[in-house]
Amino acid sequence: MSVVETSGAVAIDRAALLDMYERMTQIRVFEDLAGKNFAAGLVPGFVHLYAGEEAVAVGVCSQLTDNDFITSTHRGHGHCIAKGVDIAGMVAELMGKSTGICKGKGGSMHIADVEKGMLGANGIVGGGIPLACGAALTAKTLGTGGVAVCFFGDGAANQGTFHEGLNLAAIWNLPVVFVCENNGYAESTPVRYHCSASDIANRASAYEIPGVVVDGLDVFAVYEAASEAIARARRGDGPSLLEAKTYRFYGHFQGDQVTYRTSDELETFKKRDPIIALRAAIVARGLATDADFNAIDTRVHQLLDDAWIAAKAAAFPAPEEALTDVYVTY
Amino acid sequence: MVVETATRTMTYQQAITEALRIAMHEDPTVILLGEDIAGGAMVDHLINDDAWGGPMGVTKGLVQEFGRNRILDTPITEAGFIGAAVGAATTGLRPVAELMFVDFFGCCMDQIYDQGAKFRYMFGGKAKCPVTIRTQIGAGMSAAGQHSGCHYSVFTHMPGIKCVIPSTPADAKGLLLSAIRDDDLVMFFENKVLYGTKGEVPEGNEGIPLGVADIKREGADVTVVAISRMVNQALAAAQTLADEGIDVEIVDPRTLSPLDDKTILTSVAKTHRLVIVDEDNPRCSMATDIAAMVADRGFDTLDAPIKLVTAPHTPVPFSPPLEQFYVPSPERIADAVRQIA
Numbered sequence: 058m059s060v061v062e063t064s065g066a067v068a069i070d071r072a073a074l075l076d077m078y079e080r081m082t083q084i085r086v087f088e089d090l091a092g093k094n095f096a097a098g099l100v101p102g103f104v105h106l107y108a109g110e111e112a113v114a115v116g117v118c119s120q121l122t123d124n125d126f127i128t129s130t131h132r133g134h135g136h137c138i139a140k141g142v143d144i145a146g147m148v149a150e151l152m153g154k155s156t157g158i159c160k161g162k163g164g165s166m167h168i169a170d171v172e173k174g175m176l177g178a179n180g181i182v183g184g185g186i187p188l189a190c191g192a193a194l195t196a197k198t199l200g201t202g203g204v205a206v207c208f209f210g211d212g213a214a215n216q217g218t219f220h221e222g223l224n225l226a227a228i229w230n231l232p233v234v235f236v237c238e239n240n241g242y243a244e245s246t247p248v249r250y251h252c253s254a255s256d257i258a259n260r261a262s263a264y265e266i267p268g269v270v271v272d273g274l275d276v277f278a279v280y281e282a283a284s285e286a287i288a289r290a291r292r293g294d295g296p297s298l299l300e301a302k303t304y305r306f307y308g309h310f311q312g313d314q315v316t317y318r319t320s321d322e323l324e325t326f327k328k329r330d331p332i333i334a335l336r337a338a339i340v341a342r343g344l345a346t347d348a349d350f351n352a353i354d355t356r357v358h359q360l361l362d363d364a365w366i367a368a369k370a371a372a373f374p375a376p377e378e379a380l381t382d383v384y385v386t387y
Numbered sequence: 388m389v390v391e392t393a394t395r396t397m398t399y400q401q402a403i404t405e406a407l408r409i410a411m412h413e414d415p416t417v418i419l420l421g422e423d424i425a426g427g428a429m430v431d432h433l434i435n436d437d438a439w440g441g442p443m444g445v446t447k448g449l450v451q452e453f454g455r456n457r458i459l460d461t462p463i464t465e466a467g468f469i470g471a472a473v474g475a476a477t478t479g480l481r482p483v484a485e486l487m488f489v490d491f492f493g494c495c496m497d498q499i500y501d502q503g504a505k506f507r508y509m510f511g512g513k514a515k516c517p518v519t520i521r522t523q524i525g526a527g528m529s530a531a532g533q534h535s536g537c538h539y540s541v542f543t544h545m546p547g548i549k550c551v552i553p554s555t556p557a558d559a560k561g562l563l564l565s566a567i568r569d570d571d572l573v574m575f576f577e578n579k580v581l582y583g584t585k586g587e588v589p590e591g592n593e594g595i596p597l598g599v600a601d602i603k604r605e606g607a608d609v610t611v612v613a614i615s616r617m618v619n620q621a622l623a624a625a626q627t628l629a630d631e632g633i634d635v636e637i638v639d640p641r642t643l644s645p646l647d648d649k650t651i652l653t654s655v656a657k658t659h660r661l662v663i664v665d666e667d668n669p670r671c672s673m674a675t676d677i678a679a680m681v682a683d684r685g686f687d688t689l690d691a692p693i694k695l696v697t698a699p700h701t702p703v704p705f706s707p708p709l710e711q712f713y714v715p716s717p718e719r720i721a722d723a724v725r726q727i728a
Contacts, residue, residue: 070608078544085537097442108696124389128474156510157515158511159509159511160511160512161511162508162509162510162511163510163511167394167503167509167510168512169506169509169513169514170510170513171510171513171514172513176474176477176478176513176514177506177509177510179502180501181497181501181502183469184498184501184502186465186470186500187467187468187470187471187473187474188470188471188473188474188477188498188502189474189478190467190470190471190474190478191470191471191472191473191475191477191478191482192475192477192478193477194480195474195478195479196474196478198416198456198457198475198480199416199480200480205474212469215490217466218466218467218470218497218498220464221419221467221470222467222470224462224464224467225461225462225464225467225468228462229459230709260526272562291541296412297389313536342647355532381512382508382511383508383546383547383550384507384547384569384645385506385507385569385571386573
């Protein structure tokens, strides 16, 4: 196992850096508005927000194409946006509208777009891990050159599917990258209680695949480690496990009173906000100005504001729609 | 005009193997995966040969023909490989996974019913999951409590899963071809006691449509709906009853989801009497489900109470006399028919 320090040494050009900043900002604004509109009663059901973890989804997915597949989690909005799923369709899906990306049948926890290589947020902790192995098996069998990236949380590392999936990927040498987003808590339970390993990446050694810990608040560190793991998978050299140590700025779900962590702890992590850090790194290198960032921020807010206006105006599905899409025929 | 199709006598097991071979030839995206389906993976002298071909030999010979890249031995890791089959199906392959015994569904049910079966619906019709899961059911071999169950009612209960359950070699071939070609998740239930039974099987690539029942014996007096091996038990009972002057009609649903309720209702409308024979446990079962459907939609055509002949509500016992007591027998079926004939 190796630990990748924040090096900033990886070569990413200006356009790509600004694109990463824009994607991360899209996720942040998406989540802030989702939280606000959930509180206002506009979003039915359960909502789990990804704010704070943006560097992981964007650091990884910015290196993928539509030919690559990802599986996601209940905290999946960030993965969807990073993989290119239509944001207006996502907002409408949160509201259960007919214009939603899943026609209102999935909701926050089941947003998917197979055409974009996004195999679904997933309401089952650890549920996506075998599925990612299957997507990688498809890529290997058909020789598509694609890889599968499997996002899951620290809680999922204790599910049987984690161990079954890593073993299967290892023995079949599948082009899959397992990305554990360790945000410190499985729902309300701290990782130091629920997990026997001080680093979940250590568990890679049991399957004799590479295991790497990265600072999940540092998009450069994530990018660098993911770059190596994705290249390894594309070369046909098999799976890797990345553990990104990250943090969620909101609770497990909206409505969570978050009594299990201190406000000091939250403030400590907010001082390391991955979006502010990326912006500072870009500025420090003289690659963009405040005006450039303000233009991006304005564009993102406009996109999200328009998406909410459109979603609010859109129709709910007709009740009979509940009876469609369950089988090909029948 | 009736087109005569040439047939051969073959076993239920051989018919399944033939369907797998045809499906793999016609579609390069069809792969098979499961525990020991070839067997002996990475053993030097078995690189292009199989050790087992599955525990019952159903997949024997396929690895020589299609190679180990398409016939994948898996670890004993049901959640892992059933989930991988579901993920592969959603991304461009057409996998046929073998869940060695249906009793093992507890190890992988999330991947079946919460993932594969729900994708199409939850994703607004934009995903498909063309995976077939073959699995063994049934008592009769003293395989005891964890290797003898039926449990098809569990899967039939869940939307998004198609449930296919052949009783004859010809049905096994035709239905398996349709199951593999289908774009939904299909559970394909093979009764282990039927593997050695023989019948006429058509040549060629023709599938049997899912959701179409078959009348295995025409009769005028009592309709018997029988599932899987129970078709044979019902045929034996019908023979006895014919000598007593009772003419039984036997309806084999062949698929439980979708269920061909029209054929069942039409038969009951003719005979006005219904017995349902089901080897599964009786609570929340296919027997109660079909009985409820007929009571709801065919009550006016009934001249007698509906009778159910099922296994008892126990796990499957080991000892042969206990197991024989457990499985509905031709005698019990005949008794039920006599009560309402």
